[in-house]
Each structure stands twice: as structure tokens, then as C-alpha cells.
Amino acid sequence: xxxxxxxxxxxxxxxxxxxxxxxxxxxxxxxxxxxxxxxxxxxxxxxxxxxxxxxxxxxxxxxxxxxxxxxxxxxxxxxxxxxxxxxxxxxxxxxxxxxxxxxxxxxxxxxxxxxx
Amino acid sequence: xxxxxxxxxxxxxxxxxxxxxxxxxxxxxxxxxxxxxxxxxxxxxxxxxxxxxxxxxxxxxxxxxxxxxxxxxxxxxxxxxxxxxxxxxxxxxxxxxxxxxxxxxxxxx
Numbered sequence: 001x002x003x004x005x006x007x008x009x010x011x012x013x014x015x016x017x018x019x020x021x022x023x024x025x026x027x028x029x030x031x032x033x034x035x036x037x038x039x040x041x042x043x044x045x046x047x048x049x050x051x052x053x054x055x056x057x058x059x060x061x062x063x064x065x066x067x068x069x070x071x072x073x074x075x076x077x078x079x080x081x082x083x084x085x086x087x088x089x090x091x092x093x094x095x096x097x098x099x100x101x102x103x104x105x106x107x108x109x110x111x112x113x114x115x116x
Numbered sequence: 117x118x119x120x121x122x123x124x125x126x127x128x129x130x131x132x133x134x135x136x137x138x139x140x141x142x143x144x145x146x147x148x149x150x151x152x153x154x155x156x157x158x159x160x161x162x163x164x165x166x167x168x169x170x171x172x173x174x175x176x177x178x179x180x181x182x183x184x185x186x187x188x189x190x191x192x193x194x195x196x197x198x199x200x201x202x203x204x205x206x207x208x209x210x211x212x213x214x215x216x217x218x219x220x221x222x223x224x225x
Contacts, residue, residue, distance in 0.1 A: 034212055034213070036215075042217065043202065043215045043216060043217040043218050044160075044202070044215045045215075046212055046213070046214065049212055093159075093160070095160075095213070105162070105213055106162075107152075107159050107160040107161070108159065109158075109159040110159065
């Protein structure tokens with residue numbers, strides 16, 4: 001079945017630094033990938049939709065200059081948290097849908113970001 | 117605007133008892149509805165989608181357009197069903213998923 005690889009699974013960084021999270025579709029091509037954020041005991045909130053070869057679409061309230069998304073190929077999207085602050089600490093999850101359609105969306109295993 | 121409501125954050129049932137996880141939605145159109153499950157320390161995975169009309173791991177879910185509901189049911193709960201369950205919605209032709217707040221199901225042995 002479709003597999004999405006996300007790494008790192010866990011990262012700790014200092015305030016003011018940037019962190020890059022990668023999301024790869026391993027056995028399928030994904031023209032669109034999605035980035036979610038999940039706070040403790042809360043649901044997944046869509047942050048942005050990453051489109052291969054074009055600009056990402058951000059949800060209302062998400063700072064595009066802070067959360068930089070690059071989708072340079074059909075199998076890779078990256079989320080860079082720039083100038084990280086403690087309030088950016090969260091669980092970030094990516095997902096992808098096979099460009100051929102298919103049953104639902106495949107999720108990565110998530111990245112736990114802690115900003116100290 | 118779309119909205120997915122899961123009224124129960126926590127649900128506990130005894131092994132062998134029936135279980136129903138509620139999901140109501142709000143959408144101006146014909147959405148596609150999904151149930152996703154997240155077992156402990158595992159990633160989210162698709163459990164059901166309404167257009168498939170399948171039974172997965174004994175779970176079923178029927179889309180009731182009149183009541184705008186997509187409740188997840190299983191007649192006899194098993195311990196391995198303990199997990200976090202998310203109801204999600206996608207608009208036709210849309211790419212993204214909107215999630216409910218999730219229900220943590222605990223099956224008591």
C-alpha cells in the first residue's frame with residue numbers, strides 16, 4: 001500500500017533557529033501533500049496544502065513566512081519552521097493523496113517539534 | 117463552512133459490547149466522509165470511507181444525509197479496538213481533509 005515517510009520523528013531546537021521537516025511518498029506520486037498541526041489532546045488542524053511545482057495554499061491564520069513549504073518533486077514536500085519559538089512546539093503531520101486518486105489519504109508518522 | 121463534530125472525547129465499553137462513535141457534519145453540498153484510526157504510537161490510517169460501503173475490522177459506518185451523520189459502529193468491541201478515532205470530511209473534488217476532534221475509545225477487558 002501507499003507509504004508516506006516523514007522525518008525527523010522528533011527534533012529539539014533552540015529559539016530563533018529554523019527546522020526542516022521532510023515528507024516523502026515512497027511508492028506513489030503525490031501532486032498534493034498536506035501539512036497538519038496537532039496540539040496535545042486536540043484534533044489535526046490543516047495548515048497548508050502543498051502543490052508540486054507551485055506555491056502552497058495556506059489556511060487562514062497560518063503565517064506563510066514562518067512556515068515555508070516547498071514541493072519540488074512529485075514525491076517530496078518540506079516544511080520549514082523559521083525563527084522557531086516555544087509556541088511553535090507541536091506535532092506536525094504530513095499526508096498525501098495518490099495523484100491517481102485511490103482510497104483516502106496516507107499519513108506520515110509525524111514530527112514532534114520542541115523549541116527550547 | 118465545513119464542520120465535523122465528534123461529541124464524545126472519551127468512550128469506554130466492555131469487551132464484547134456494542135460500540136458507536138458519533139460523528140455529525142456540516143457541509144453545503146455532498147461531502148466524502150471518512151473514519152481514520154490511530155493506534156497507540158502509530159500513524160493515522162484510513163479505516164473506512166463512506167463511498168466504499170465496506171466493513172473493516174468489523175466496523176461499519178452509514179452516511180445519513182438527513183441527519184448529517186456518519187456514526188461508526190461495531191457490534192462486539194475487542195480490546196485491540198482501543199485507539200483514537202477521527203471522523204473526517206472532504207468536499208467533492210477538493211483535496212484536503214477536515215477532521216473532527218477525535219474520540220478515544222477504550223475497550224475494557
